Amino acid sequence: MGATAGGLSACSGGTRSDARFKIDDDVSAAVRQMQTELPFTRSLMANAAGVLMMPTVTKAGLIVGGAYGKGSLLIGQAPVDYYEVFAASYGLQAGAQQYSSALFFMDSDHLRKFRERPGWTLGADVEYTLIDNAGAAGVDNNxxxxxxxxxxxxQAGILLGISIEGSKYNRIIP
Incomplete structure (x- = not known):
C-alpha cells in the first residue's frame, strides 16, 4: 500500500501542477481586467487566432534594464501552452514597474510561426502594432x-527614460 501511494504521488499524468494553476488563475484575472478597462479588447480576443497573455511582467532598470514574466497562450480562451518573457534594455532609464500585456495573433499563420519557434522575438520575428491605453479607442472589427x-x-510603478529594448518569448512547462 505504501509503495503504491508513493508511486501514485510521484506520477503526474493528467494532473496540473500548482504552477500551472497559478498561471491560469493570474491569466484569467488579467483577461477580465483587460476587458473591463479596455472594452475594445473583447473584439480583438473574439477575432484572434490566439492570445498570449502575460498577467504580470516586472521591469526595472538603471541604464541597463531587464524584465521577466510568465503567462499562457490562449486559443478559444483555453490555455494551450505556457511562456516566459525575458527583456533587456539599455539607455537613459531609471526605475521599476509592473504591467500586464497581451499579444493578439490575428491570423493562424503568425500564430503557427510563434508556436513553432523555440524562442520568439517581438520585432525581429514579426512586425506588430502596439496599442496602449491612450490610443485604443479607435480599434474595432473594421x-x-x-x-x-x-x-x-x-501599469504600476515608475520607469522613466529612453532605451532600446528587446524581448524574447520561450515556451515553458510549469
Missing amino acids: TIDDAVYAVVFN
Missing part, C-alpha cells in the same frame, strides 16, 4: 488589419 497587436495595461 480597423483590425495587422497580424499581431500588443496591448499593455495595468
